[in-house]
Amino acid sequence: GSGASTGAGESGGGGGKVGIDHPRADSDFWNSYIKYVPQMAGELKVDLMPATNSQNDVAKLVNNVQALTGQGAKVIVMAPQDTGAVANTLQQLENKKIPVVTVDTRPDKGKVYMVVRADNRAYGTKACEFLGEKLGGKGKVVQLQGALSSINGRDRSEAFLECMKTKFPGITVFSEPTEWEGSKAASMLQTRLEQNPDIKGIYMHAGGVHLAPTLQVLKQKGLLVPPEDPKHIFVVSNDGIPQEFESIRKGDIDATVSQPADLYAKYAVYYAKAAAEGKTFQPGPTDHDSTIIQLPNGLEDQLPAPLVTKENVDDKSLWGNQVK
Amino acid sequence: MKNHVEARNVVKRFGPTTALNGAEIAISEGETHALVGRNGAGKSTLVSILTGLQRPDEGEVLFSGETAPALADRDAWRQRVACVYQKSTIIPALTVAENLFLNRQTTGSGPINWRALRVRAGELLETYEVDVDAQALAGDLSVEQRQLVEIARALSFGARFIILDEPTARLDGPAIERLFARMRSLREQGVTMMYISHHLDEVYEICQSVTVFRDARHIVTKTVADLPHDELVAAMTGEATAAYESRSRTPGDQVVLSGARLSLGDRYADVDISVKSGEVVGLAGSASSGKVSLAETLVGLRKPDSGTVTVNGTRVRPGDVPAAMRAGLGFVPEDRHHEGFVPLLSVGENATFPIARKLGRYGVVSPSRRRAKAEQMIKSLDIKTEGPDQPVADLSGGNAQKVVFARALVDDPTVLVVINPTAGVDVKAKQALLGAVEDAVERGAGAVVVSDELADLRICDRVLVMFHGRVVKDMPRGWTDHELVAVMEGIED
Amino acid sequence: MTAPAPRVRLARFRDLTLVPVIVLLLVVGAFLDPTFLTAGNLTNVLQQQAAISLLVLAEAMILIAGKFDLSLESTVGTAPAIAVMLVVPVSAGGFGIGLPGTLVIPLALLVGAAIGAFNGFLIIRFQLSAFIVTLAMLIIVHGFLQGPTEGKTLFQLPDSILYLGSAMWLGLPAAIWISAALFAVGIFGLGYLRLGRALYAIGGNAEAARAAGIRVDRVLYGVFILGGTLAALAGILETGRLGAIGNNQGVGWIFMVFAAAVIGGVSMDGGKGTILGALTGVLVIGLVQNILTLIGVSGFWQPVIYGAIILIALMISRIAGGKAQD
Amino acid sequence: MTAPAPRVRLARFRDLTLVPVIVLLLVVGAFLDPTFLTAGNLTNVLQQQAAISLLVLAEAMILIAGKFDLSLESTVGTAPAIAVMLVVPVSAGGFGIGLPGTLVIPLALLVGAAIGAFNGFLIIRFQLSAFIVTLAMLIIVHGFLQGPTEGKTLFQLPDSILYLGSAMWLGLPAAIWISAALFAVGIFGLGYLRLGRALYAIGGNAEAARAAGIRVDRVLYGVFILGGTLAALAGILETGRLGAIGNNQGVGWIFMVFAAAVIGGVSMDGGKGTILGALTGVLVIGLVQNILTLIGVSGFWQPVIYGAIILIALMISRIAGGKAQD
Ligand SMILES: Nc1ncnc2c1ncn2[C@@H]1O[C@H](COP(=O)(O)OP(=O)(O)OP(=O)(O)O)[C@@H](O)[C@H]1O
Ligand SMILES: Nc1ncnc2c1ncn2[C@@H]1O[C@H](COP(=O)(O)OP(=O)(O)OP(=O)(O)O)[C@@H](O)[C@H]1O
Ligand SMILES: [Mg+2]
Numbered sequence A: 001g002s003g004a005s006t007g008a009g010e011s012g013g014g015g016g017k018v019g020i021d022h023p024r025a026d027s028d029f030w031n032s033y034i035k036y037v038p039q040m041a042g043e044l045k046v047d048l049m050p051a052t053n054s055q056n057d058v059a060k061l062v063n064n065v066q067a068l069t070g071q072g073a074k075v076i077v078m079a080p081q082d083t084g085a086v087a088n089t090l091q092q093l094e095n096k097k098i099p100v101v102t103v104d105t106r107p108d109k110g111k112v113y114m115v116v117r118a119d120n121r122a123y124g125t126k127a128c129e130f131l132g133e134k135l136g137g138k139g140k141v142v143q144l145q146g147a148l149s150s151i152n153g154r155d156r157s158e159a160f161l162e163c164m165k166t167k168f169p170g171i172t173v174f175s176e177p178t179e180w181e182g183s184k185a186a187s188m189l190q191t192r193l194e195q196n197p198d199i200k201g202i203y204m205h206a207g208g209v210h211l212a213p214t215l216q217v218l219k220q221k222g223l224l225v226p227p228e229d230p231k232h233i234f235v236v237s238n239d240g241i242p243q244e245f246e247s248i249r250k251g252d253i254d255a256t257v258s259q260p261a262d263l264y265a266k267y268a269v270y271y272a273k274a275a276a277e278g279k280t281f282q283p284g285p286t287d288h289d290s291t292i293i294q295l296p297n298g299l300e301d302q303l304p305a306p307l308v309t310k311e312n313v314d315d316k317s318l319w320g321n322q323v324k
Numbered sequence B: 001m002k003n004h005v006e007a008r009n010v011v012k013r014f015g016p017t018t019a020l021n022g023a024e025i026a027i028s029e030g031e032t033h034a035l036v037g038r039n040g041a042g043k044s045t046l047v048s049i050l051t052g053l054q055r056p057d058e059g060e061v062l063f064s065g066e067t068a069p070a071l072a073d074r075d076a077w078r079q080r081v082a083c084v085y086q087k088s089t090i091i092p093a094l095t096v097a098e099n100l101f102l103n104r105q106t107t108g109s110g111p112i113n114w115r116a117l118r119v120r121a122g123e124l125l126e127t128y129e130v131d132v133d134a135q136a137l138a139g140d141l142s143v144e145q146r147q148l149v150e151i152a153r154a155l156s157f158g159a160r161f162i163i164l165d166e167p168t169a170r171l172d173g174p175a176i177e178r179l180f181a182r183m184r185s186l187r188e189q190g191v192t193m194m195y196i197s198h199h200l201d202e203v204y205e206i207c208q209s210v211t212v213f214r215d216a217r218h219i220v221t222k223t224v225a226d227l228p229h230d231e232l233v234a235a236m237t238g239e240a241t242a243a244y245e246s247r248s249r250t251p252g253d254q255v256v257l258s259g260a261r262l263s264l265g266d267r268y269a270d271v272d273i274s275v276k277s278g279e280v281v282g283l284a285g286s287a288s289s290g291k292v293s294l295a296e297t298l299v300g301l302r303k304p305d306s307g308t309v310t311v312n313g314t315r316v317r318p319g320d321v322p323a324a325m326r327a328g329l330g331f332v333p334e335d336r337h338h339e340g341f342v343p344l345l346s347v348g349e350n351a352t353f354p355i356a357r358k359l360g361r362y363g364v365v366s367p368s369r370r371r372a373k374a375e376q377m378i379k380s381l382d383i384k385t386e387g388p389d390q391p392v393a394d395l396s397g398g399n400a401q402k403v404v405f406a407r408a409l410v411d412d413p414t415v416l417v418v419i420n421p422t423a424g425v426d427v428k429a430k431q432a433l434l435g436a437v438e439d440a441v442e443r444g445a446g447a448v449v450v451s452d453e454l455a456d457l458r459i460c461d462r463v464l465v466m467f468h469g470r471v472v473k474d475m476p477r478g479w480t481d482h483e484l485v486a487v488m489e490g491i492e493d
Numbered sequence C, D: 001m002t003a004p005a006p007r008v009r010l011a012r013f014r015d016l017t018l019v020p021v022i023v024l025l026l027v028v029g030a031f032l033d034p035t036f037l038t039a040g041n042l043t044n045v046l047q048q049q050a051a052i053s054l055l056v057l058a059e060a061m062i063l064i065a066g067k068f069d070l071s072l073e074s075t076v077g078t079a080p081a082i083a084v085m086l087v088v089p090v091s092a093g094g095f096g097i098g099l100p101g102t103l104v105i106p107l108a109l110l111v112g113a114a115i116g117a118f119n120g121f122l123i124i125r126f127q128l129s130a131f132i133v134t135l136a137m138l139i140i141v142h143g144f145l146q147g148p149t150e151g152k153t154l155f156q157l158p159d160s161i162l163y164l165g166s167a168m169w170l171g172l173p174a175a176i177w178i179s180a181a182l183f184a185v186g187i188f189g190l191g192y193l194r195l196g197r198a199l200y201a202i203g204g205n206a207e208a209a210r211a212a213g214i215r216v217d218r219v220l221y222g223v224f225i226l227g228g229t230l231a232a233l234a235g236i237l238e239t240g241r242l243g244a245i246g247n248n249q250g251v252g253w254i255f256m257v258f259a260a261a262v263i264g265g266v267s268m269d270g271g272k273g274t275i276l277g278a279l280t281g282v283l284v285i286g287l288v289q290n291i292l293t294l295i296g297v298s299g300f301w302q303p304v305i306y307g308a309i310i311l312i313a314l315m316i317s318r319i320a321g322g323k324a325q326d
């Protein structure tokens, strides 16, 4: 990061207070993010207000933003899980000249200073390519979807299906809407495996909720075997939490897409500070292995989201290897 | 003789109401002791204290000279006293058999033997000559059948002290006779009983001594022989009260209520009835004769399978209460708790529902006009209440019944249908209610009185007797009790 | 015998048992955060509660009439969404029917009323359990938002549906005026109108209400339809506030709605409670949420504090009200 | 007078109004997918329903006793999680108290019982509305999962807590045996024990039950405590099935639990229904879910079909039962 500000106190560094709203507290990914935020803010010396939490409810998000601006926030960081319904709020913030950094999601309408996210469609595509290759372009796979009403779940799901259709037309995909619930995931996967014992691949949208139930079902069915075994089912996860890495090391699952919780937090705070200081950015490559692209309503910094397999699972730079 | 049960200086308050104010009672071993008093005198409250359901604010209860057990020790209470409460304690979703043996389905802690329980229940019902199926759901029974089950249960405990709080309010003649026979034989076995009723002649028939409560206090205790009827009534009311004299009148020509060729399932068939203005028509019949169902059809609470009902010249849609009311009908339903009043709403509101539309314009109900109307009704029916704003739930049974009457009379009906109008109502109130019916008739209304109580039927110009769903006889004024009962029982036609 | 006067006063007072709680919250809030007592913040609280308060109004009436409606929360999203989809072109997520945009508000209200009528039909006509019927309807109605939109947010909306939820009238958000006006109508209607009093009679003893000449079924139908319509209106206000209709609009509200109604003194058993009481319930919930947001309690523990405050409010309303709750 | 025989048969039969629905589902399922009627698939259905069925058992008892408990669903996650955190080291997300791992199941059951006891305390002692108390408790208890874990999934669990939910006994998952055994106990207990019958008496008319010498408060405490304990056991089974305790464990179950109990004939008004009926309700729900998964209905429309089937089952149980529901 750049920036010359020193001194952490009130309105230090010519910036102003940064208000931040967290989207939810019930998934491992977001919890890691929530923990990284104050840490990164400390490193970057950003004056962070106490964070609010909108518990996956856009109405709460709107209320929280109102409260934060009421309390004097000069920049808002948020992660709207409903990308349409924040339009009015963004409009109001623009009227008040308060720049907005959104994390993880890209609002459909309304001005944003910077969107910090990895490309969720890319997650789906990466998972599809990995499974397609491992299965040699034929067979059956199951996709344990998140909630269909969440943009990220939908992006992953659509990209996965699209990629399968175009690149691996020989593969049949079963999509199971799990609403991000482990219980539903276990039941649906179990039922589907009963119906199609020849399923050879699984893509899980969220390791945090899907990993343990999937392993449990595979174990019960005696399908938790090394990749060399013909009975092996290839599993790709999504998130990059430490437990997924451990399972990769053990050979229980084969890959995961590491969603960079640390980078999300870091660059959310980074851009919030930059906005407070009045800096501007241009589309193009950045100094941190990512690219800024132009959106109709702002800019988006597309952070890298590496596919983690047995080969690179011990890479120290993966956030999942840094949490303890 | 030593006192089997004694309550001393009992005080019980409910919010602003003092239900018992230093009340006392002493019941000797082996006697049947009547407790009488006007509605709201505190009789049922004393019952709940004597059965350990409520704790008195002051005072004490003694059984055979010993202090009563702690409230939590229900078993100890149940060994000492069994009770038929005024409020039903039947659980509708359970069978009759289980209701009879509630919480004593087995003696030990093992599993319940339903077959044996059924047999025991059947025997019990047979002993008390209650003609119901032990396996029927209690909720499917008629009001009087439920009451019989309740009585059979209380008597079956083998307790040495039994309280009966208005057990006969819902029973017809033969059932009452059976109950009395049972009570006599229990007394011969040395069982002590406390008997509460508003039928004072029953007191003289079955009890040896009597205690009178008035305004939450003990007034007098004497043997029945020492307290003739007039003095008893005077003690209850605090003033000399003459017996009710029914008035005579000549009915007009105009037919205000008629039912033609009415039939409903297995309840009644092919009934014709017509009531003239200025006429009181009684409907009598033994249990299940169909008289209540017929009356409920006339007022629109039931829809007949066939036949027509005409109120005041208007043919009303069957099963449409509002239509019948608009045509000029007022009625008192059979069970006040079920259909009579909304307990949480005030006396004023309950009394004025049928005329709500007249108490203001544009759908607004003016509270002041409602209160004024209600106060007028409270006065004319002598309802004992704190005022029009008191919830009906807080009133005693008789006063609640007067509120139901107020509702029926509030719109000056041209037709009045009253079903068991005086159930659970004290002597004076009974007179007031029958007087209210006769007043309405004198103002030109026609009335139908459905009742199991012969005294109620005395005000009728003629009595239609039903038997097994058909009208079997039209008896003009001047019948004797014996004649009427004979027809009702189908002994004579 | 006691004079009737004190009893009346006590009964009136019972509607207001939460007023001390509200005062306490105002004091505590002012103490905890200087922003709290500003006109701007309090306006925000009211605006935020405007939509949900209409649901509380609807639910309070339904509860007083002795029934139950869980599906209101789904109507909040589905009614405006279906209306919008009938109006906007396919490219904006519509059905391609293309009704005129000015119809969108009446259409939304109509959808709400239709949902209410269907609930009423199942509950009154078939005598099914209101709890489970409306629970199933909660799921079904939400499906009718999720199905046609395929989970996507509708954000190209006709202006007319945005107006009410975003306009300012006389310096205050229109939504506040609307919900204040409807509460005033509700308080008056349930207190002084024949029809309003009929709700209490039906909820208190439906058989007696019938015997008193009240057309019970008809009134109940009316209440369900009115409830659905109010939920649709809440949805319209919320849509205007948020500028789009997300797939989760209204989801999860119903618990707060019940909490507000019950701590406000409305009985789950019917026949008891007032609209004014329900309003105080809404305010308590709104103030608690606002204070928790302002002081920034950790999102993880927030529910505990929140639930605990509901319990405490419940106890206060129980102790002050003096009667057992059901 | 009617002969007693037909009436008995009818009453018995009333518990089983859903049996035709189950048969129909089995036929339709077999028709739609060849896998459906295989032993493996039906075993899966049972295993998937095992945990939730214990909640239905608990809720059915509570409903029969005339009360209400929404918080059971939160206990499903919180009870095992707290027990685990008392046992595992800080590095695995524990409190660092380090009680022996063998204690984890008793601890979880104890936490469940404590939650039930607290519910009972508030509802019975303070006479608060059971609906709202347990609604607040639903939020609070879930907060006690979310707070200490800070929203993280507990992955490192002692083996003992995983055993019951994942073991196989005699070729069938242990969870099925356990829940079958508990249902058998429940059917027997509520059908043949005095204590069980007391629940019906209390739910039917609490005053009458008290007059009959039933210790109403004590029995109700017992029911709430038993309910909480069963919910904790459900949580243990679910934990074993899923291999981890996520932050959402149990969340959203309560609606299905009520739906199963009510379509199975248990009344929301207390005093009516049987455990056998509730069991048929669970089976219907389980079969519907399984069929919908097998035939792969679009996720967007699934709720509509699901809700509609609940409504239909409700109607069938209403028509076959012959009585209005409450
Ligand atoms: N639970 C209660 N709450 C408030 N007031 C009550 C309650 N129970 C009784 N009361 C009041 O106490 C007084 C005595 O009532 P009680 O039922 O004992 O009268 P009663 O003599 O049995 O009358 P009735 O002959 O009509 O049955 C009445 O004024 C009644 O309104
Ligand atoms: N709930 C019920 N279901 C079916 N049949 C009933 C029911 N209640 C009453 N009946 C039957 O209908 C007929 C008439 O009953 P109804 O209650 O009108 O008699 P009633 O004259 O009012 O008797 P009572 O004087 O005992 O009140 C009887 O044959 C009775 O068995
Ligand atoms: Mg009495």
Ligand SMILES: [Mg+2]
Pocket: B142, B143, B288, B292
């Ligand atoms: Mg009868």
